[in-house]
Amino acid sequence: MHAMELRAPGPVDPTDRLVPVERPDPAPGPGEVRIEVTACAVCRTDLQVVEGDLAPRLLPLIPGHQAVGHVAALGAGADPALLGARVGVAWTGGACGSCRFCASGRENLCLELAFTGWSRDGGYATAMTARADFVHPLPAGFADLDAAPLLCGGAIGYRSLRVAGVDLTAARGLRLGLFGFGASATIAIQLAVHAGASVYVATRSAPERLAAESLGATWTGGYDDPPPVPLDAAVTFAPSGDVVVSALRALDRGGIVAVNAIHLDGIPAFDYDLLWMERQVRSVANVTREDVREFLARAAAIPIRTRTEVLGLDEANAALRRLRAGQVAGAAVLSMG
Numbered sequence: 001m002h003a004m005e006l007r008a009p010g011p012v013d014p015t016d017r018l019v020p021v022e023r024p025d026p027a028p029g030p031g032e033v034r035i036e037v038t039a040c041a042v043c044r045t046d047l048q049v050v051e052g053d054l055a056p057r058l059l060p061l062i063p064g065h066q067a068v069g070h071v072a073a074l075g076a077g078a079d080p081a082l083l084g085a086r087v088g089v090a091w092t093g094g095a096c097g098s099c100r101f102c103a104s105g106r107e108n109l110c111l112e113l114a115f116t117g118w119s120r121d122g123g124y125a126t127a128m129t130a131r132a133d134f135v136h137p138l139p140a141g142f143a144d145l146d147a148a149p150l151l152c153g154g155a156i157g158y159r160s161l162r163v164a165g166v167d168l169t170a171a172r173g174l175r176l177g178l179f180g181f182g183a184s185a186t187i188a189i190q191l192a193v194h195a196g197a198s199v200y201v202a203t204r205s206a207p208e209r210l211a212a213e214s215l216g217a218t219w220t221g222g223y224d225d226p227p228p229v230p231l232d233a234a235v236t237f238a239p240s241g242d243v244v245v246s247a248l249r250a251l252d253r254g255g256i257v258a259v260n261a262i263h264l265d266g267i268p269a270f271d272y273d274l275l276w277m278e279r280q281v282r283s284v285a286n287v288t289r290e291d292v293r294e295f296l297a298r299a300a301a302i303p304i305r306t307r308t309e310v311l312g313l314d315e316a317n318a319a320l321r322r323l324r325a326g327q328v329a330g331a332a333v334l335s336m337g
Ligand SMILES: [Zn+2]
Pocket: 043, 044, 045, 046, 065, 091, 152, 153
């Protein structure tokens, strides 16, 4: 198989951190499948893995945790019905199934989580293995390249809305703020607008403000522009602690800010008055398989539209640089074809 391999994490600009390599096709272990990968979307978390903001769990490593492909081989004990199926692989690549978090429907908090493209090899490759019980059959309505960004950006956007207290079955009239407007937010806004919420989008980028308006935003502005009304809920997507405080400042009484970031440099000190009146700040950590399944069903029903910028597998370094520079419109997707 052909793959892009990380050997030494570090800044992606100007150095190429990923090296093209040929490896034998990986053999699926017990309970695993081998997938012939056709597409893998590029996530900001990949950038944090490649640059070393997230400490290495495996080196050399093949990054990528939004992979789409067909199951080509089964390991011992894997469900035979999966053979040939079109599936997606997401960030949560395995959980123990028995700890008190797994036992209470919170496998995203499992103490022994495996992470696709961080603690095990991911989808920047023409083939990969995955746990058979952690792959997701994909709805027919999405082409491979369009399905890939749903697997992290979409699923984590869905979970973020839930963590922010948004009930998508009763969101009419809800005032939701989205702070930062990358790939994940472009999907979250579609879920929220479809559910009847009014969405207020704050971002530094003028093209992103236009994109938000075209997807139904009620208002757009900069991070420090106060929205015209206090918000019931907010999600921060920007990897900056300042933005968490801006979001908190925009909240109404009882509102929740969900922080969608694996890594933040810090949150500046803020006045307790911003938190008073039962406002909350919560982090969003990983996704459960249930999140991915529920989100994919909802995405197919709406249907969610993804904006993609397609690059070849060997252009993965360029994709990461473009993401770092804020030059990607929507989601960058590597095509293995
Ligand atoms: Zn991701």
